[in-house]
Amino acid sequence: MTEALPHEEASEARSYWFDDADSAVELLSATRRFRSADHEMRRRMSTSMDMNTTDLSALRFVIAHEQSDAPVTPLRLAQHLQITGASTSKLLDRLTASGHLERAPHPHDRRSRIVVATAHAHSQVRDRLSGMHEQMLEIARAVPAPARQAATDFLLAMAEHLETEAPPRELTPREG
Amino acid sequence: MTEALPHEEASEARSYWFDDADSAVELLSATRRFRSADHEMRRRMSTSMDMNTTDLSALRFVIAHEQSDAPVTPLRLAQHLQITGASTSKLLDRLTASGHLERAPHPHDRRSRIVVATAHAHSQVRDRLSGMHEQMLEIARAVPAPARQAATDFLLAMAEHLETEAPPRELTPREG
């Protein structure tokens, strides 16, 4: 979400718009607040685990995909995080040094590696996140059933809008 | 939002939960997707304006608050961005060098400064953002009126949850 542009927060809205426009504005404002709370949470979480947000995101990605068909390689991680392979290499150095990740040989391609999370990383992430996920699910369940679809549609529409919006210049290609 | 933890995406949910649990999971998943789309959009936007995301956020903050009662000072900016005053000073150096911001004397406190956006910054930001805001408002208006309050409540509850969550366990005593 964006920070408030002037007319987002100010009087203008209330002065002449319909009631339902008002509630639409409030919906946007709530979206913005959620966005920033999420951002903040990530930061707190990563500092509490004594790493930066990229490293935490990497850790989560590895854990989330470890029992997937396609194993996580440094390259795949790089693509997900949108950083270069070189940066990923250093990231892996950090996270192996801290005992969160390990590099294992790739079963089919001896040029490559697969990246796995240690037991310690698992428990650390699970401690902090699994409870949170359940509580988020509770919150989602608290939305009255008929409104859930509408809320979902709203968020997906917003996502799609943001995904297709504002690519004025070329996408900068990344290395391999 | 979090990347998917294994059980978020997998079969488990569909197998034995109620229908409305299913739709709650979908709501969470939509939330996650929105979150990441927003993140991506910010990045695209800042690189397309040839600055980092912090600088862009600063620029938006200044523009958003320029006709507010309390003028934007370097300190206020620092608090909003959650960086130190020193870093803010450098940030202002960058953004004045690039012609986006200017430092003006503070009317009442001669120790302080007020930060104002140049005409160039205004047009650049407005070009990229004003249309987007209106479209987001359209999307919010497309949510059926009765569901809007529920969606708003959901997002606010999520925000509140994230705001109060996850500073819990102190540094896990891993060696050192």
Added chain:
DNA sequence: TCACATCGTTAGCCTATCTAGTTAAATGCA
């Protein structure tokens, strides 16, 4: 008036990124 607080800035450091170049392995082609 004087001690102290506050605001912005400068100086110097640290770290996470980048680019460029290297090595090893896989792949494609004559």
Added chain:
DNA sequence: TGCATTTAACTAGATAGGCTAACGATGTGA
């Protein structure tokens, strides 16, 4: 087969944006 190209990961060195500490100028309260 054997050679050229592509691909994966890594290393070395540079850069940028953050930090802490210290400082001058200004405001403020006893």
